[in-house]
Amino acid sequence: MISSINKFNPFPTIAGYNLVDELKNFIVSDTCIITMKDIWELYNHRFPKNIDVYFVHTLEEIELDKEIEKFNNYKMVIGFGGGQALDIAKYFSWKCNLSLFQFPTSISVDAVFGHRSGIRRGGNVNYIGWAIPESVFIDYEIIQSAPSIFNYSGIGDVLCFYTGVLDWQFANKKNKCEQKWKYNSELAAESLKYVDDLLDNIEHVKTMNERGIDTIVRAHQWGGNSFYSSGWNPRHIEGIEHFFFYNLEFLTNKKFIHGQPVCLGFILGCLLHNKLEDKFLDFFKSLDFNFTPDAMNINWNDVDNALSTLKNYIEKNNLWYGIGNEFEYSSSLLDQLRDTVHSLNKI
């Protein structure tokens, strides 16, 4: 048990089947569904007819704010889709004080379990807002219908606890922990339990059965909500693996399936900390989740650029202290990363 006054209390989450079909029993007439076009084509027949729909087309705050007047006319919003639809549903719920229900259609990222929306200001991501859904609905059938790459992507937001904790321990050893985020072994241990749980459930994750989905969702509840419930402390949930991803996104300006660059950053973090244990290699080998640059439509030069500028990026953006602040970039590090990732994907 965490011996702090702060209590981890994730958003109400209900898993089951045919959950969308229940909407007609509690939806109010002034409701808007926030989704993406391709997802809506697949599922609109399951929603009440004539319902208003908003397709996410921008994450830019300045553009979103032009829609506020329209959303002020609603009472309820329902996020239905991936990270972007859920984030924008949170945004309008916060801005216009609307009740919020969330239906993720895959478990690619932990966004649905956090209070803030990742909106862009001039292309740069900012996490702002405060939205608490009445409920997050995990419909097993809908999640299982998503292409497996999206659901496997969800492991990134679990494995990051491991490299996040390694970075926190590293900073602690060097006496470089931020004043407001002193090392807390209870928080760190709690995070690592979710990583162990993920590895223990590999067979269920592989087939994405109910238990596999539950395993990832439980970890995402922790990742999304314990940032807040530990006093907006991110140290036990992310570190170098996300920093690497942010820099890669910044340099390439490409859209990623979240877990791919995060898992690449995870391997990088493990290598730098000298903690790439066999249990992780075995885990990746048994999962058909490809996170080579090829699979992300980038190349090793992009990865090289993200590596050689990583320290600078971390310092410039004032990110929390870890191995990324101290490692020496070298071409042999890139070779090591490439060999490891290729061996996992049997290339």
Ligand SMILES: [Zn+2]
């Ligand atoms: Zn993430």
